[in-house]
Structure formats: C-alpha cells, structure tokens
Amino acid sequence: MHERTGAARKRRVSAAARTAFAAVGCCICLVTTRSPATEPAELPNTAAGRCAADYFDAFNTGKNELMQSFFEGQYALSYLENHPLDQRSAYYERIHGVFGQLTPLRAALSMELQLTLLADAAKTDNVLVALPARRRAPPSSGLRHVQRD
Numbered sequence: 001m002h003e004r005t006g007a008a009r010k011r012r013v014s015a016a017a018r019t020a021f022a023a024v025g026c027c028i029c030l031v032t033t034r035s036p037a038t039e040p041a042e043l044p045n046t047a048a049g050r051c052a053a054d055y056f057d058a059f060n061t062g063k064n065e066l067m068q069s070f071f072e073g074q075y076a077l078s079y080l081e082n083h084p085l086d087q088r089s090a091y092y093e094r095i096h097g098v099f100g101q102l103t104p105l106r107a108a109l110s111m112e113l114q115l116t117l118l119a120d121a122a123k124t125d126n127v128l129v130a131l132p133a134r135r136r137a138p139p140s141s142g143l144r145h146v147q148r149d
Helices: 002-032 047-061 064-074 077-082 085-099
Strands: 102-110 114-121 126-132 143-146
Touching: 047 064, 047 102, 047 114, 047 126, 064 085, 102 126
Parallel strands: none
Antiparallel strands: 102 114, 114 126, 126 143
C-alpha cells in the first residue's frame, strides 16, 4: 500500500511540476513580448472563459456590489466564510484603485479549471489575472504585476 501511495504522490508532483514550468514559460514570454494591441482578447468559450468575462465586466464597473455578486456566484462557500465581505470589499477597492480598468490582452495559461490572462491595466503595468472555472477558493494572489517594456 505504501508503494501505491508513493507512486500516486509522484504522479501528482510530476503533473504539478509540468504545470508550473508551463506557467513560468508563459510568463517569461509575456513579459518580453508585450502585445501592442489594446483590443480586448477573445476569451475562450469555456467555463473559465465565461468566468473571466464576468470578472472583467464586474471589475471594470468600479462598483463594489457587482464585484461582490461575482465573488458570491463564483467562489466556494468556505472561501466566502473565511474572507468576510468587508475584507473582500477593501481588497477590491484597493486593487481597482491601483490598476483601474483591465483589458484582457491574451491567455497566458488555459486549463480546464483555470484561465490565466495577461491584462492591460489602465493605471499601471500589465497584470496577470488567474481565475477558476468553477466554485472553489481562488488561486492565491489572483493579480500580479508584469513590467511593461
């Protein structure tokens, strides 16, 4: 039984390593090859793509109540219980104040359960936005700065 558990763990670690290497490779390409186009990227017609569209729609309004509706519809109850409304509201107001409106430029990583996009931020450098495709806790630090050229 120990051999079985060890083999399963080894497969999970190997799969996670492949995903991490792919993400790092995508991020390096994105940092060095910024798209000059400011037209929004076409989001995939998947659960993750629809989640991303809803996120950008809510985020870009600047309205906290629309962002909270997005959180409640998208994230797991356990996440919502551990991150009270006032905490989520303060976080949204802070990041919207820093970044302004976001325009998705292109997919950095598209997986069944997550979509990571490079987005142009109106007030600062580009950002990576990682979104889950179904109700679960969001990826840690869903927005990351990416230096412009």
